[in-house]
Structures are given as structure tokens and as C-alpha cells.
Amino acid sequence: MCETCGCGLSAGIPVTVSGHDHPEPGEHERHHHDHDHDEAHHHDHPHEHGAQERQTLELRHAILEKNDRLAERNRGFFHARGVLVLNVLSSPGSGKTTLIGATIRQLGPRLKTAVIVGDLATDNDARRLRESGAPVVQINTGTVCHLEADMVARALKQLDLTGLDLLIIENVGNLVCPASYDLGEDLRVVLLSVTDGEDKPLKYPPMFHTADVVLVSKLDLELACDFKRAEVAANVRHIAPRARLFEVSAKTGAGMEEWLGYLLQQREAAKHRDPLSS
Amino acid sequence: MHEFSIMQSALQQALREARQAGAARVHEIRLRIGVLSGVVPDALHFAFEVLTPGTPAEGALLTIEDVQARFWCASCRREFVSANLYAECPDCRHPSGELRAGREMELSSMEVDYV
Numbered sequence: 487m488c489e490t491c492g493c494g495l496s497a498g499i500p501v502t503v504s505g506h507d508h509p510e511p512g513e514h515e516r517h518h519h520d521h522d523h524d525e526a527h528h529h530d531h532p533h534e535h536g537a538q539e540r541q542t543l544e545l546r547h548a549i550l551e552k553n554d555r556l557a558e559r560n561r562g563f564f565h566a567r568g569v570l571v572l573n574v575l576s577s578p579g580s581g582k583t584t585l586i587g588a589t590i591r592q593l594g595p596r597l598k599t600a601v602i603v604g605d606l607a608t609d610n611d612a613r614r615l616r617e618s619g620a621p622v623v624q625i626n627t628g629t630v631c632h633l634e635a636d637m638v639a640r641a642l643k644q645l646d647l648t649g650l651d652l653l654i655i656e657n658v659g660n661l662v663c664p665a666s667y668d669l670g671e672d673l674r675v676v677l678l679s680v681t682d683g684e685d686k687p688l689k690y691p692p693m694f695h696t697a698d699v700v701l702v703s704k705l706d707l708e709l710a711c712d713f714k715r716a717e718v719a720a721n722v723r724h725i726a727p728r729a730r731l732f733e734v735s736a737k738t739g740a741g742m743e744e745w746l747g748y749l750l751q752q753r754e755a756a757k758h759r760d761p762l763s764s
Numbered sequence: 765m766h767e768f769s770i771m772q773s774a775l776q777q778a779l780r781e782a783r784q785a786g787a788a789r790v791h792e793i794r795l796r797i798g799v800l801s802g803v804v805p806d807a808l809h810f811a812f813e814v815l816t817p818g819t820p821a822e823g824a825l826l827t828i829e830d831v832q833a834r835f836w837c838a839s840c841r842r843e844f845v846s847a848n849l850y851a852e853c854p855d856c857r858h859p860s861g862e863l864r865a866g867r868e869m870e871l872s873s874m875e876v877d878y879v
Contacts, residue, residue, distance in 0.1 A: 539877060539878055539879075540791060540875055540876070540877045541785075541787075541875070541876055541877070541878070542873055542874070542875055543781055543782070543785055543787075543873060543874050543875075543876055544872075544873045545777070545778070545781055545871050545872060545873055545874065546870060546871075546872055546873075547777050547781075547870065547871040548869065548870055549770055549773050549774045549777070549795070549869040549870065549871055550770070550773070550869055552773070630766075630769070631765060631766055632766055662766075662802050663765070663766035663802065665802040666766065666770075666801060666802050666803065666869065691800060691849040692800045692801060692802035692867075693802065695800055695849070695851065695863070723852075723859060724850040724851065724852060725849065725850065725851060726851065727851050727852065727859030727860065727861065728859075728861045
């Protein structure tokens with residue numbers, strides 16, 4: 487919204503406005519409304535500058551605007567193809583790769599699935615995931631601690647998307663930075679293994695706050711870790727009350743049917759969504 | 765540590781705006797950072813010190829306004845500020861599904877001169 491007069495223009499997005507009516511145009515003498523908004527919001531900067539003159543430039547730019555825009559482009563692309571897209575996030579070693587592998591194997595022919603996997607280095611995860619039979623693209627981020635929307639867009643070019651139902655993006659193992667970057671996904675799935683501890687949602691609220699699904703993994707280690715399921719459920723409710731909670735073991739298969747049922751249901755919903763909505 | 769790349773983007777945007785406005789120097793850059801953005805203000809300050817030398821923002825002040833987490837409570841029909849970042853209304857304990865502020869990462873304004 488234009489912060490000077492509230493006329494509903496998005497900051498930082500090029501919008502040409504001409505001829506819109508203000509009730510008292512006289513009040514807006516210094517605020518030209520025929521300007522092009524791609525140089526967003528320099529409403530107050532003078533065009534004849536005196537010496538030593540300090541001026542405030544009002545900007546109001548979203549710092550990650552470029553990533554957000556590219557993520558929306560990805561989202562539009564996914565919607566047009568009716569693909570359900572998951573962004574899977576957790577700290578390193580919480581079992582993302584094992585869970586994704588088990589999910590693909592157990593879905594079998596019910597959903598045609600592909601994976602994009604991000605790591606700082608190595609293609610170990612991609613090799614593990616290829617054993618599930620799904621096409622996998624590995625992104626090595628180098629020193630970058632998260633995936634960004636343009637990395638996903640580039641990885642998509644290496645995938646055959648014909649007839650694809652489900653795209654799983656395994657983010658870099660990190661419970662902080664990836665929270666800030668929209669990739670164009672439908673659902674954010676945040677894993678919390680029983681070895682991570684029940685209070686992870688309270689320790690990392692920016693990440694858990696964005697979760698659509700919280701998935702407790704490695705349930706087979708529950709007894710060894712003295713893990714308290716009720717406590718984790720209460721902590722998830724505090725930070726992410728809307729998130730769906732699943733408890734699974736990729737190793738024993740416990741809880742997997744419920745998780746797969748949810749994915750199938752979400753995939754059905756994805757087929758019927760409006761490609762133009764976001 | 766994604767603060768470095770976030771500061772880099774903010775600084776690039778600020779310097780582009782300064783150039784387009786015909787400014788010679790940047791004296792101050794102001795950001796608004798939400799407590800749920802996942803960004804640590806101290807790390808942004810550190811990145812700013814590393815990134816600005818040799819640019820028109822060398823020696824400039826970086827001011828960061830913290831934006832608190834504000835949720836909407838549908839049952840009390842009011843907003844509440846959440847200091848502990850819990851998404852539940854402190855009065856009725858009803859969980860809120862609507863975050864209204866707190867995830868901002870915004871380059872809000874800057875001070876420049878034209879000498």
C-alpha cells in the first residue's frame with residue numbers, strides 16, 4: 487500500500503498509476519500520482535537539491551522480495567500442473583532422507599513422485615533417495631545454509647515433470663535459515679525426531695510457526711529417549727496451533743499409513759485447485 | 765547464518781535507490797525486522813560493517829526496529845502481542861491462526877545527502 491496516502495499500491499512492485507481520483511487533490515501537491523512506481527516511493531525527495539541537504543527516502547521494500555516473487559512463479563507453475571509440493575525441513579540428522587525414501591516406497595504407484603534435495607556438499611542423499619526409484623535432483627548450495635526459490639526453479643529444469651503428482655523438496659538441514667525462504671511449496675513439513683527433544687518448537691519458533699505439518703520421526707527410539715509425546719503435542723499447539731501433527735517411524739512403519747493418507751488427500755485437493763490462485 | 769545474504773540484498777536495494785535518487789552519500793539505513801523472521805539483528809550489524817566499506821554507505825548508521833509478534837484472536841476479536849511467541853491468546857487461551865505482524869524483513873527508509 488502507498489504509505490503516503492494509502493492508495494493501495496504495493497511497495498517495490500512496478501505499478502503505473504494514472505488518473506486515479508483523490509477527494510482533495512490539493513493535499514497531494516508533492517505527491518505525483520502519475521509516476522511510475524518501479525522506483526518505489528521517493529515521494530518526498532526533492533528534485534532540486536540544496537548543498538549539504540539531508541533527505542529521508544521512504545522505501546518500505548521487502549528485503550526478500552526477489553525470492554518471494556520467484557517463489558510465486560514456482561507456485562504458479564506447480565498449480566498449473568496440479569503437482570503437490572512439500573518443503574521438508576528439520577535440523578540435520580532428524581531423518582528427512584529416510585522418511586522421504588520410506589514415503590516414496592510405500593506410496594508406490596499411487597503417486598508419481600520426484601525429489602529435489604539440498605545439501606551444502608555431497609550427493610549422498612540423492613544416491614540414497616534414488617534407491618526408492620524416484621527421480622532425484624541434488625542441489626549443492628556450497629556455503630548457503632538454505633534453499634532459495636531460484637535454486638528450485640533451476641533444479642526443475644533437470645526433472646521430467648510429465649504426469650508428476652508429488653514433488654518433495656528436502657531442504658538443507660537447518661532449523662533457522664530455511665524458514666525465511668518461500669520456495670513456492672504447498673505445505674511446509676517440519677520434522678522433529680524423538681532424539682531432538684520435546685521443546686524444539688519452543689526453541690525455534692520462527693521455523694515451527696510456519697509449519698503446516700509437524701512430523702515426529704524416529705518413533706522407534708521413543709523408549710530409549712524417554713520421549714514424552716503429550717509434551718511435544720502441547721509445545722506444537724503453543725507455536726503452531728494450525729499444524730497437523732503426525733508421529734511416525736520410517737523404520738518400523740508405525741504411523742506411516744496416516745501420513746500417506748494425508749498426502750493422498752492433499753494431492754486430490756491439489757488437482758482441483760484454481761491454477762490462478764496462490 | 766543467512767543474515768549476511770539478507771544484509772547484502774538490503775544494502776544493494778538501498779544503494780540502488782540512492783543512486784536513482786541522485787544521492788551522493790547514505791548516512792543511515794533503517795530496517796524493520798520481525799521477531800519471527802528468524803533473523804538476528806546483531807548478525808545484520810556485523811554484516812553491515814563488513815559490506816559497507818568502499819560504498820556510498822561507508823560509515824553509515826544501521827538502525828533496526830524490532831517488530832513484535834502480533835496475532836489476531838478470533839474469539840476475543842482483538843489483536844494481542846505475544847512476548848513468548850506463543851500463538852495463543854493470553855486472555856482466553858484460544859489458539860490463533862492469524863499472525864498479523866512479526867515476520868517482517870523490510871528496508872524501511874534511509875537518510876541520504878546530495879552533495
